[in-house]
Amino acid sequence: MSAKLAFAGFTALVLGAVIAAAGLSFLVYPERIVSGSRTVTTGTAAIGGPFELVATDGQTVTDQTYRGKWLLIYFGYTFCPDACPTALNSMSVALEKLGSRAGKFQPLFVTVDPQRDTRDVMANYLTSFDPRIIGLTGTEDQVDRVIKVYRLYVSREKPDAEGKDYLVSHSSFLYLMDPRGTFVSVIHSDATGEEIATRLRKEIARAEG
Amino acid sequence: MMNSVRSTSGRAAAYVAVAALLIALAKAQIADAQNLPNNFVVHDSPRPLTNLQFEDDGGQARSLADFKGKVVVLNIWATWCVPCRQEMPAPDRLQTALGGPGFQVVPVSIDRGGVDAIRKFYAEIAVQHLGTYVDKSGQILREIGAIGLPATLVIERSGKEVARIVGPAEWDSAGIVQFIRTLVEQQAGSKADAQTDHARIAKAGRDTPGVLQRGLAWLKAFFR
Secondary structure (H helix, E strand, C coil), X not given: CCHHHHHHHHHHHHHHHHHHHHHHHHHHCHHHHHHCCCCCCCCCCCCCCCCEEEECCCCEEECCCCCCCEEEEEEECCCCXXXXXXXXXXXXXXXXXXXHXXXXXXXXXXXXXXXXXXXXXXXXXXXXXXXXXXXXXXXXHHHHHHHHXXXXXXXECCCXXXXXXXXXXECCEEEEECCCCCEEEEEECCCCHHHHHHHHHHHHHHHHC | CHHHHHCHHHHHHHHHHHHHXXXXXXXXXXXXXXXXXXXXXXXXXXXXXXCCEEEECCCCEEEHHHHCCCEEEEEEECCCCHHHHHHCHHHHHHHHHHCECCEEEEEEECCCCHHHHHHHHHHHCCCCCCCCEXXXXXXXXXXXXXXXXXXXXXXXXXXXXXXXXECCCCCCCHHHHXXXXXXXXXXXXXXXXXXXXXXXXXXXXXXXXXXXXXXXXHHHHHCC
């Protein structure tokens, strides 16, 4: 066999392999090649998970309690050391703007300051906002567990001698979980009610479309 | 006691003590007047504002333009905001002291409970002179670019923002009152306006004694 022929044969083999590989890759990444639609990558961060908390009416709830509904969760607290956040107010506005579609959502207010935010304190605070928002509190351990599985940033300063007035800062996001309890996305808690409603409509459409 | 005061050294000591006290009071008065809170941000130049919309207690549509020509302290608050509730008597006192053709405190609540929630709270703290305004959509907070309550803007007569505080403040403290008084005086348009404002402000000044005046009155009581 001549060198030229051998070389040509070798090149053909390499080209063939490349084409075959390209063809096979179709099987590995079907969405990218076939549908041409954007893939939604949720990455490796596993946000959310099992938890157990107590609602303001005394009922114990877990992550399973609200399966079948989208969860919109605000992690916060009722004490304002300086300026007060307006997330619960914006959530209330959003729920109103969603109209009948609000029924697909279960809005939650989970405290990261259970020492101060007892069931009564939470219930009283929530009277200023949409009645569909359920307040959840619990023991320090129960709340610590939620903070862990939702990967929240919370910092507590040690209480002073009388055990009063310590600052609790936290991530300023609303967490959106789908009806199966899977994390979907966050919405910045400074968003207006209008912006939150628009975003939620988009997410439902994306999931159901 | 009377014997020691009659003696020369006793009297001298008493004079020195009184002088020291007066100096301390004067210093406190000056410091108080110049003292603006850390979170009181005065802008380098007045910032334009959109025509902020809200409703009055009759459900009528109102806006910032309705107050053009007055210096305005616009206070965005809510009944569920504890720092807002705690500071509210101060804006009320500010309105009582300086309210008139040249100045108004305009508190706008974002309470979902609307006018009823505001009225109930006003009754609880015996508000004297504050108006009732509401924006249930909460949009006004976004319009001014603030993310927390209370958010308060000092707005000059042309409708531009000259200063703001996010968070609570003592709105009737000497420092802030002086800042606003100066603004109202500077902003006085026609000569007639200036005279009315000056007369009213001077009266407000007489009616709200500062630390020094209160200190002097206290001292006077001792020597009667």
